[in-house]
Amino acid sequence: MNEEHSRALYDRALSVMPGGVNSAVRAAIEPYPFFVAKGDGGHVVDADGNRYIDWVMGLGPLLLGHDLPDPVEAAIQRHASRGPMYGTPTEIEVELAEFVVRHVPSVEKIRFVNSGTEATVSAVRLARGHTGRNRIVVMQGGYHGAQESTLVDGDAENPRPSSAGIPQSFAEHTIPVPFNDEDAMREVFEEHGEEIAAVMTEPILANYGIVYPEDGYLECLREITRDHGALLIFDEVITGFRVGGLGCAQSRFGVTPDLTTFGKVIGGGFPVGAIGGKAHVVDGFSPSGPVFQAGTFSGHPVTMAAGLETLRFAAENDVYDHVNRLGERLRTGLSELLVDRAPEYTVVGTDSLFKLVFTRDGPGPNSHEEQCVSGCRQEPTCPRYDHCPKTGADVRRSDTDRWRRLFWGEMKAEGVFLSQNGFESQFVSYGHTDEDVERTLAAYEEAL
Numbered sequence: 001m002n003e004e005h006s007r008a009l010y011d012r013a014l015s016v017m018p019g020g021v022n023s024a025v026r027a028a029i030e031p032y033p034f035f036v037a038k039g040d041g042g043h044v045v046d047a048d049g050n051r052y053i054d055w056v057m058g059l060g061p062l063l064l065g066h067d068l069p070d071p072v073e074a075a076i077q078r079h080a081s082r083g084p085m086y087g088t089p090t091e092i093e094v095e096l097a098e099f100v101v102r103h104v105p106s107v108e109k110i111r112f113v114n115s116g117t118e119a120t121v122s123a124v125r126l127a128r129g130h131t132g133r134n135r136i137v138v139m140q141g142g143y144h145g146a147q148e149s150t151l152v153d154g155d156a157e158n159p160r161p162s163s164a165g166i167p168q169s170f171a172e173h174t175i176p177v178p179f180n181d182e183d184a185m186r187e188v189f190e191e192h193g194e195e196i197a198a199v200m201t202e203p204i205l206a207n208y209g210i211v212y213p214e215d216g217y218l219e220c221l222r223e224i225t226r227d228h229g230a231l232l233i234f235d236e237v238i239t240g241f242r243v244g245g246l247g248c249a250q251s252r253f254g255v256t257p258d259l260t261t262f263g264k265v266i267g268g269g270f271p272v273g274a275i276g277g278k279a280h281v282v283d284g285f286s287p288s289g290p291v292f293q294a295g296t297f298s299g300h301p302v303t304m305a306a307g308l309e310t311l312r313f314a315a316e317n318d319v320y321d322h323v324n325r326l327g328e329r330l331r332t333g334l335s336e337l338l339v340d341r342a343p344e345y346t347v348v349g350t351d352s353l354f355k356l357v358f359t360r361d362g363p364g365p366n367s368h369e370e371q372c373v374s375g376c377r378q379e380p381t382c383p384r385y386d387h388c389p390k391t392g393a394d395v396r397r398s399d400t401d402r403w404r405r406l407f408w409g410e411m412k413a414e415g416v417f418l419s420q421n422g423f424e425s426q427f428v429s430y431g432h433t434d435e436d437v438e439r440t441l442a443a444y445e446e447a448l
């Protein structure tokens with residue numbers, strides 16, 4: 001495979017950008033990332049003309065794939081050509097807000113921002129302003145973007161910043177607990193209940209493997225936050241408009257958070273974030289409330305048009321049926337391959353999310369029927385139940401070096417672009433075909 005151009009570009013990039021990239025995970029590929037020249041349906045073509053089946057899809061935003069349907073592309077062009085933005089409201093913001101309010105059960109009002117990070121930063125500030133409390137509870141292995149309050153490792157007793165540049169005194173307002181652990185959550189509330197502004201979690205951990213909630217766990221979070229006067233924030237930056245269709249993951253699980261953060265799909269491939277929720281909470285944002293929130297680019301007309309037309313297209317076409325069916329084929333096909341090739345590994349994912357976690361412990365199933373055939377659902381009757389990942393730490397203990405250093409490159413050599421490490425999810429888009437799935441499963445069979 002010729003990679004001359006990518007190599008030369010990376011050489012130039014290293015001279016002018018830290019690590020040669022603008023977002024850390026992109027550099028996880030060794031010895032250097034390939035540079036993309038263009039997308040095409042479910043594929044990307046790199047700077048040297050190599051073509052890959054693309055299961056990264058921008059790390060989540062591209063529900064429709066790289067070829068935008070005509071109405072989406074037309075709306076983007078129309079709004080871009082009118083002069084990109086104004087610093088005063090436009091109709092398209094109202095239309096996207098109305099669409100989200102109509103489809104997402106918990107959202108009565110919404111504020112648009114420019115990234116998932118900005119959404120979670122603002123949600124935390126809003127929760128603190130609303131409750132008059134400072135502490136927030138997050139999940140170990142959860143991800144809420146590059147922000148001070150959530151780049152925190154350790155546990156409830158010893159929270160510490162997970163990045164240089166964050167004061168220990170900031171980290172002390174954050175309480176990390178294991179996902180799927182009701183007892184740990186109850187203990188934290190018994191001890192600090194009066195000080196906790198919010199529990200913030202992804203409804204499905206989707207940045208550290210894909211970890212499904214155990215039956216009743218999200219309900220438990222709902223109950224315990226309500227009992228203690230804290231808010232429940234679902235970070236649906238990945239799951240929003242991907243899991244559970246237009247109702248998002250909260251409609252799948254039937255649990256109604258106080259606040260929801262959005263990003264990725266809701267901007268149709270352009271920079272976006274949003275904070276939605278009950279009107280009396282979201283009205284806490286300035287100018288209606290005391291919690292300052294503002295942004296030059298917020299509600300950008302081109303982004304709003306891309307988001308609205310993407311979601312409308314999904315509402316009017318078989319988008320979710322298509323991506324979920326291919327997701328199911330991938331997960332089922334992978335779990336069939338594992339029976340012979342690597343029975344100790346775990347297939348995870350739901351809807352259009354999929355991943356193979358290189359877990360190492362425990363007996364494998366003797367037959368395909370004995371496991372969660374379409375991806376781990378934390379089924380207590382599954383023979384792998386005791387060994388499937390239930391927390392971020394379980395995923396971290398898997399064979400992530402093998403995944404990244406050996407397996408990823410073999411898949412690339414087979415013409416398949418998977419996410420850059422053993423943690424990040426992979427995404428099916430409307431641009432993918434059954435043939436892409438078949439070729440991908442054949443590549444897994446070679447590489448495993």
Ligand SMILES: *Cc1c(COP(=O)(O)O)cnc(C)c1O
Nearest residue numbers: 115116117143144145235237238
């Ligand atoms: C991607 C992501 C974020 C951060 O969004 P950015 O747009 O990258 O700032 C926050 N939360 C979750 C769950 C995410 O997956």
